[in-house]
Amino acid sequence: DLALELTCLILEREEGFAVIRLNRPAALNALNSTMMDELSAVIPALDADPAVHAIILTGSDKAFAAGADIKEMASKTFAEAVSEDFITRNWEAVTRCRTPVIAAVAGYALGGGCELAMMCDIILAADTARFSQPEITLGIPPGAGGTQRLPRAVGKAKAMEMILTARMIGAEEAERAGLVSRVVPADKLIEEAKAVAAKLAALPPVAVQLAKELVNAAYETPLAQGIKQERRTFHAAFATEDQKEGMTAFTEKRKPAFLGK
Numbered sequence: 001d002l003a004l005e006l007t008c009l010i011l012e013r014e015e016g017f018a019v020i021r022l023n024r025p026a027a028l029n030a031l032n033s034t035m036m037d038e039l040s041a042v043i044p045a046l047d048a049d050p051a052v053h054a055i056i057l058t059g060s061d062k063a064f065a066a067g068a069d070i071k072e073m074a075s076k077t078f079a080e081a082v083s084e085d086f087i088t089r090n091w092e093a094v095t096r097c098r099t100p101v102i103a104a105v106a107g108y109a110l111g112g113g114c115e116l117a118m119m120c121d122i123i124l125a126a127d128t129a130r131f132s133q134p135e136i137t138l139g140i141p142p143g144a145g146g147t148q149r150l151p152r153a154v155g156k157a158k159a160m161e162m163i164l165t166a167r168m169i170g171a172e173e174a175e176r177a178g179l180v181s182r183v184v185p186a187d188k189l190i191e192e193a194k195a196v197a198a199k200l201a202a203l204p205p206v207a208v209q210l211a212k213e214l215v216n217a218a219y220e221t222p223l224a225q226g227i228k229q230e231r232r233t234f235h236a237a238f239a240t241e242d243q244k245e246g247m248t249a250f251t252e253k254r255k256p257a258f259l260g261k
């Protein structure tokens with residue numbers, strides 16, 4: 001159904017969800033423009049598919065992604081960066097996706113790799129996961145949201161240290177700091193991510209989408225406005241059939257059969 005032939009991604013569909021695997025093993029999944037173009041095509045296509053209720057984004061055992069492709073960008077000029085709209089043109093598909101996206105991170109998530117993971121809604125980390133923003137060592141600041149999303153996730157002190165000194169943190173520290181939702185043994189990572197995706201697929205999809213929207217609003221709006229948005233959205237949810245079904249099933253002590261409306 002996707003016209004595009006994928007060269008840097010592997011796409012698998014399962015019942016209710018899809019798995020996108022970043023696949024440039026020889027370059028530790030360095031994110032080049034082909035891969036990001038492919039991701040920019042695949043994500044909206046999955047987002048538009050009513051059978052897809054969650055998307056898992058993952059890499060290999062060794063690397064989620066070791067950053068933007070340094071070899072590809074090394075000789076870029078300022079004028080090229082501006083005129084190509086580097087990297088806005090093809091890096092923000094995940095942030096526009098309304099379906100929940102789970103990053104399943106094993107091994108390196110560095111630079112743009114860490115930033116891509118932070119664009120996702122939930123980060124599950126293998127105990128082998130390592131996160132850093134090493135851009136500074138290459139003569140650039142982070143450019144795919146790292147200076148904005150990392151402090152929101154882990155606070156200013158740790159974000160500043162990571163971004164200014166390129167210090168790498170492991171999975172346990174990432175969990176303590178609030179960067180990842182939990183750490184699982186590396187050999188259970190995909191299984192756990194699929195269990196989360198399957199759980200999302202069984203939930204009322206409109207409520208899931210509204211809840212995702214509201215949490216994201218917390219990062220964009222003052223508290224009083226966010227609370228107001230939450231309250232009206234909460235009221236609106238009473239207009240869905242799935243709210244009636246969910247609450248009736250509870251009182252009748254049976255499993256709900258959600259309809260997505």
Ligand code: HXC
Nearest residue numbers: 026027028030066067068069070071110111112134143144
């Ligand atoms: C291009 C990369 C790469 C990258 C690794 N490779 N990371 N190629 N861009 N970001 C390539 C290596 O050149 C090498 O290719 C192969 O992958 C294996 O890597 P090694 O270095 O041999 O592996 P290892 O010794 O295990 O070291 C792993 C590593 C190291 C610590 C992750 O590769 C590393 O430091 N990579 C760069 C990390 C980084 O600085 N990332 C931030 C990029 S800037 P060959 O052909 O030699 O075998 C960024 C900016 C984002 O992300 C801003 C928005 C765009």
